[in-house]
Amino acid sequence: MRKRSLLVTASLAAPMLMTRRYAAAAQRGVLRIGYQKASVTLVLARNKGVFEQKLNRLGYDVDWAEFTSGPPLLEALNAGAVNFGFTGEPPMIFAQAAGAPIVYVAATNPSPRAVAILKPAGSQLRSVHDLAGKKVAVAKGSSAHYLLAAALATAGVPYQQVTKIFLQPPNARAALSSGDVDAWSIWDPYYAGAQAAGAQVLTDGTGLMPNRAFYSSTRDFATRHPDALKAAIDVINQVEAWEAQHIAESAADIAPQIGLPAPVLKTWFDRQKYGVYGLTPEIFVGQQKIADAFFKLGLIPNRIDVSNAAWNA
Known part of the structure; x- marks a missing residue:
């Protein structure tokens, strides 16, 4: 009788265990990362699998999508095809002016x-x-x-x-x-x-523009998944710290993805400044100047306040 009881208990527990597993899988989030060839840190991070290591522990899977430039990346962000991306200064302005619900998450040093x-x-x-x-x-x-x-x-x-x-x-x-x-x-x-x-x-661009880059997301994703965004920025800072000390190795690592020889990539690395930071009033002053210039030229339909797209973590 005891053996039958154990078998019955096991038969009842198995479906419950599978149900919990399926429920847990369904509850996993996905960080969909949009990147460009210019986002060297993201290319390196993808090669090394460091986003997956960090985000998987938090219950997130990681997907990747490559874009030729910032504007199509932000179109994908607005459409929900990605929820975390890397672009230069103007694409964020064009997206905000078009009514896309994007937010600034972090900024790089100007280069x-x-x-x-x-x-x-x-x-x-x-x-x-x-x-x-x-x-x-x-x-x-x-x-x-x-x-x-x-x-x-x-x-x-x-x-x-x-x-x-x-x-x-x-x-x-x-x-x-x-x-x-x-x-x-x-x-x-x-x-x-x-x-x-x-x-x-x-x-x-010396004396003409800061040429910062920005990590961005949507307002909805940032509100519901701040842990994923904070973890992503932590990963980026770790990779950048390693990259700054291993320029030749970094160039050799990503050369196949970029499609340029490592010595050419080293020229690029020598021109850029490392570091990812939280958003400051100074950064938004620079962005506002670019937005106002585009508005005066008729390139965006209305004047925008770029600080309205700030993410308060």
């Missing part, structure tokens, strides 16, 4: 030398002033888009006097090489790759 306006080898262009009446390739709504606007304003060239050819980086590089455009406004590592192939610098 103004990591974005530039390039001309092809042998070009007769001598300065940004010479871009009047010329065609410039640029990704619309990107950090390079703001660099172009700021550089033209500083040189006294009306924005409308330059023909903007809106292209994503791979197509823009081809257009520069073929002579279909006169210049290309672009960020690293594409900048370093074009430079290694002979392109020359008209100007970089």
